[in-house]
Amino acid sequence: xxxxxxxxxxxxxxxxxxxxxxxxxxxxxxxxxxxxxxxxxxxxxxxxxxxxxxxxxxxxxxxxxxxxxxxx
Numbered sequence: 001x002x003x004x005x006x007x008x009x010x011x012x013x014x015x016x017x018x019x020x021x022x023x024x025x026x027x028x029x030x031x032x033x034x035x036x037x038x039x040x041x042x043x044x045x046x047x048x049x050x051x052x053x054x055x056x057x058x059x060x061x062x063x064x065x066x067x068x069x070x071x072x
Contacts, residue, residue, distance in 0.1 A: 016051025017058065024055070 023029045030048070035041040062068045 012047070013050060013054050016047055017054040018051070019048060020051040020055035 019030070030044070032041050032044060035044060063070070
């Protein structure tokens with residue numbers, strides 16, 4: 001049970017990081033203004049911000065790795 005919760009949490013963070021990458025490369029983001037409940041809207045916003053943090057963290061880690069190179 002505990003392992004399943006951890007697995008689902010990691011999957012949720014990966015999905016959020018993917019959405020952060022889509023936002024960074026295309027500018028597309030979920031339309032939060034259409035979420036009627038203010039509390040749910042804030043929860044989704046926090047979820048997406050967590051993805052931004054994970055995305056930024058991954059970029060820093062990959063940037064320091066000798067296995068990756070930056071192309072322009």
